[in-house]
Amino acid sequence: MFRTLRRPDVFPIALAAAGILLVTMGTRQSFGLFVSPINGSTGLGIASVSLALAIGQFAWGAVQPLAGALADRYGPRPVLTASLVALAVGCAVTPFMDSRFGLAMTLGLLASAGSGGASFSVLIGAATQRLPWETRGAASGFINAGGSFGQFVFAPLLQKLIQSVGWMGAMGAMAVAALAALPLVGRVAGPAQTAARCSDDSRLGPAVRDALGNPSYWLLHAGFFTCGFHIAFLVTHLPGEVDLCGLPPSVASSALAIIGLANVCGSLYAGACVTRYRSKHVLAAMYAARALLIAGYLWMPRTEWTYYLFAAGLGFTWLATVSPTAAIVGKLFGTRYLATLFGLTLLSHQIGGFLGAWLGGVAIVEFGDYRWMWYADIALATLAALLNLPIREAPMTATRTTPASPP
Secondary structure, three states: OOEEEEEEEOOHHHHHHHHHHHHHHHHHHHHHHHHHHHHHHHOOHHHHHHHHHEEEHHHHHHHHHHHHHHHHHHOOHHHHHHHHHHHHHHHHHHHHHHOOHHHHHHHHHHHHHHHHHOOHHHHHHHHHHHHHHHHHHHHHHHHHHHHHHHHHHHHHHHHHHHHHHHHHHHHHHHHHHHHHOHHHHHHHHOOOOOOHOOOOOOOOOHHHHHHHHHHHHHHHHHHHHHHHHHHHHHHHHHHHHHHOOOOHHHHHHHHHHHHHHHHHHHHHOOOOHHHOHHHHHHHHHHHHHHHHHHHHHOOOOHHHHHHHHHOOOOOHHOOOOOOHHHHHHHHHOOOHEEEEEEEHHHHHHHHHHHHHHHHHHHHHHHHHHHHHHHHHHHHHHHHHHHHHHHOOOOOOOOOOOOOOOOO
């Protein structure tokens, strides 16, 4: 795998895409650290702040197919540039909002849509069309690892900034980071491989209709819905869960950082696995592992080391699901419209994300803890593991960029 990534026609593109994802995912996955500070500053209430972040979860997913379609039509450069600017503006103006509506518009819509437009669907789609077929699995794992490393870097750094300069200053720092990623866009948006661009002459509309008529595509959506529910609930409410146990905020930020670091390893491993095993089996194993880990967590005492171990276990599968999910989409429908079709699966992911973030806030208000959310998470993860098994995953040949026939 690492020999593949060192190739001069692979490494610059993969590294630039990973760098952009490091910033966009590092900021987005750290928004949960701002729930308590924003609530304390504005007095809007935990449920209102959670609703704004839940809207952000949905906006991040809703923009993915749109950004993917624009990138497929006009190229990734304008999409990535506009998205990074939107992320910067959203973070910069959030401190000036003191109403539920204002917070929903800035942190919920503008910043989250900007993060989504410069995220997995566009970046992996752009890289896939610009890399040789035999390098795509390893490259997608490496790009995915960039997002996880961003969480490892940003979570403790932003927690320190919140404590030292306040949450408004930390928001400003995220805006500067988004603008600093703009020079990487040119490397990701270089010329595409001719075969990837021209081998499929079908238009976008028929390609989408073909995908929506495929039962395996819907099974993939259902599993990814669960992934979104799980991740959004944790990144939004893990600080609150830690606070309920009487532990300091640094435990939550450290746990989020550990999740990011563990997922660097998990993403790289998943990228290697998709070249050796059926991706649906990789996904089923990941979702089953999550169910077992959460069940184990509920039986463990609530100490800081419990959270660190729990974070390390979950982190290995955290966003490692992206590579095998994108691989299945590419195998079923080819790479020409991968950004759009994978973007639609990310929309399903974030519908789950909306529910995970919002219902977590409802749970703490109604029940005083997150117990029922953990039970729901176990049930959904188990269901996702089972739903991935019937997917009719087609093999990908060395020269194929259009869909293969299912076995």
